Amino acid sequence: MDIRLSAEDEAFRQMVRTWLEGALTEDLRDSARKRTSLWQDIDTAMAWQRILHQQGWAAPDWPEAYGGTGWTIIQRYIFAQECIRAETPALIPMSLKMCGPMLIGHGTDEQKAHYLPRILSGEDIWCQGYSEPGAGSDLASLRTMAVGDGDDYIVTGTKIWTSYAQHANMMFALVRTSTEGKQQEGISFLLIDMTSPGITVKPIINMAGAHELNQVFFDDVRVPKANRVGPENGGWTVAKYLLQFERFSMGSIEIHRTLDKVAKLARITPVGAATLADDPAFAASLSQLRTANQALEATEQRVMASLSAGHSPGPASSFVNILSAETAQRADELGVEACGYFAAPWQPEALEPGVNRAPVGPEIAVPLVPTCLSNRMKTIAGGSSEVQRNIVAKAILGL
Ligand SMILES: Cc1cc2nc3c(=O)[nH]c(=O)nc-3n(C[C@H](O)[C@H](O)[C@H](O)COP(=O)(O)OP(=O)(O)OC[C@H]3O[C@@H](n4cnc5c(N)ncnc54)[C@H](O)[C@@H]3O)c2cc1C
Numbered sequence: 001m002d003i004r005l006s007a008e009d010e011a012f013r014q015m016v017r018t019w020l021e022g023a024l025t026e027d028l029r030d031s032a033r034k035r036t037s038l039w040q041d042i043d044t045a046m047a048w049q050r051i052l053h054q055q056g057w058a059a060p061d062w063p064e065a066y067g068g069t070g071w072t073i074i075q076r077y078i079f080a081q082e083c084i085r086a087e088t089p090a091l092i093p094m095s096l097k098m099c100g101p102m103l104i105g106h107g108t109d110e111q112k113a114h115y116l117p118r119i120l121s122g123e124d125i126w127c128q129g130y131s132e133p134g135a136g137s138d139l140a141s142l143r144t145m146a147v148g149d150g151d152d153y154i155v156t157g158t159k160i161w162t163s164y165a166q167h168a169n170m171m172f173a174l175v176r177t178s179t180e181g182k183q184q185e186g187i188s189f190l191l192i193d194m195t196s197p198g199i200t201v202k203p204i205i206n207m208a209g210a211h212e213l214n215q216v217f218f219d220d221v222r223v224p225k226a227n228r229v230g231p232e233n234g235g236w237t238v239a240k241y242l243l244q245f246e247r248f249s250m251g252s253i254e255i256h257r258t259l260d261k262v263a264k265l266a267r268i269t270p271v272g273a274a275t276l277a278d279d280p281a282f283a284a285s286l287s288q289l290r291t292a293n294q295a296l297e298a299t300e301q302r303v304m305a306s307l308s309a310g311h312s313p314g315p316a317s318s319f320v321n322i323l324s325a326e327t328a329q330r331a332d333e334l335g336v337e338a339c340g341y342f343a344a345p346w347q348p349e350a351l352e353p354g355v356n357r358a359p360v361g362p363e364i365a366v367p368l369v370p371t372c373l374s375n376r377m378k379t380i381a382g383g384s385s386e387v388q389r390n391i392v393a394k395a396i397l398g399l
Pocket residue numbers: 127128129130131132134135136137138160161162163164213377380381382383384385386387390
């Protein structure tokens with residue numbers, strides 16, 4: 001098997017590399033290096049998205065007709081790799097990776113024409129209103145009510161764990177429009193303007209001290225019926241379709257980044273007369289994780305190939321999610337091990353963009369502990385690993 005890239009793909013790689021070198025400012029790189037969670041700080045994420053959008057590269061996975069790049073699967077993979085190499089900032093997934101593909105699959109022509117360009121440009125920032133207190137894994141038991149009133153619904157209830165709701169001007173949400181019959185058959189999918197009267201956003205601070213999560217309250221909020229995606233009481237199908245995209249992310253890219261940092265740190269961490277990188281047990285752990293991540297990457301590429309052929313990710317996105325969440329957590333733990341005693345100082349100020357005070361210990365070590373803490377959520381958010389295993393058992397193994 002010849003796994004070398006073709007001359008055209010090598011030329012593509014060079015073109016992307018040159019463009020990234022020119023497009024990334026030192027400020028953007030600095031913020032990207034200091035990111036400690038799934039979410040980049042909003043200013044950096046949106047600044048980078050605008051630059052990508054000007055180039056037509058904000059959503060490489062979307063069909064070309066809606067603003068995608070038309071790249072082949074290999075080209076998209078090369079682009080992802082070059083982004084790791086160049087240390088690009090992360091983009092906000094709720095808009096580009098979830099809402100966009102969901103609208104492309106299930107939105108009306110009007111909804112697509114209105115929202116997709118605004119997602120690409122960053123004019124709209126979306127958050128996800130699925131979970132509620134008492135409705136997480138058992139999502140279908142959600143109770144936020146939407147009652148018809150002429151051309152509108154009146155929405156009342158609450159959503160929780162709503163990532164970046166404090167920055168979003170739009171929410172895609174699941175609401176209950178019927179209490180008859182099966183729970184799944186009484187749910188509708190709405191697009192809600194977050195500036196509507198009656199919406200309150202309250203922060204939830206995570207254990208790394210960051211404000212990424214919120215609880216959102218709806219108190220008689222008017223939402224036009226034209227903002228419904230799919231039929232009334234038919235929102236469950238749309239919700240599940242979107243979840244496949246949420247659960248499928250190129251998690252291996254993040255893990256590559258973490259493992260590269262860990263390897264760099266190990267090369268400068270003294271152990272006796274040598275370095276941690278020379279320690280056979282450490283080197284074996286690092287190699288095992290690199291191998292596991294390559295296996296994950298191959299699985300991701302299979303799902304991407306299926307997407308390129310016009311299919312949705314399907315239940316395979318669940319095992320991609322399990323593998324990427326659990327491998328990421330093992331990589332984070334190795335990162336903390338590599339920090340040694342420099343894992344102890346808690347120094348969030350060293351992660352501020354543009355800070356001019358030297359950190360305690362090597363600079364590369366500073367984000368590793370907060371990243372490890374923040375990534376504990378990876379086996380919960382988007383559906384816990386236990387629930388994903390249930391899906392794999394039923395939908396793939398037929399158990
Ligand atoms: C950082 C973070 C960001 C999030 N962002 C968003 C967001 O933007 N929007 C949004 O809508 N939601 C968001 N969520 C919510 C997330 O989707 C839920 O936390 C998740 O679905 C789990 O639901 P729960 O927290 O209610 O836990 P529960 O459902 O109460 O589960 C508790 C435990 O029981 C286990 N469990 C439950 N049912 C089963 C079962 N059938 N079989 C085996 N084990 C089971 C779970 O695995 C878990 O360990 C976020 C969560 C986190 C942690």
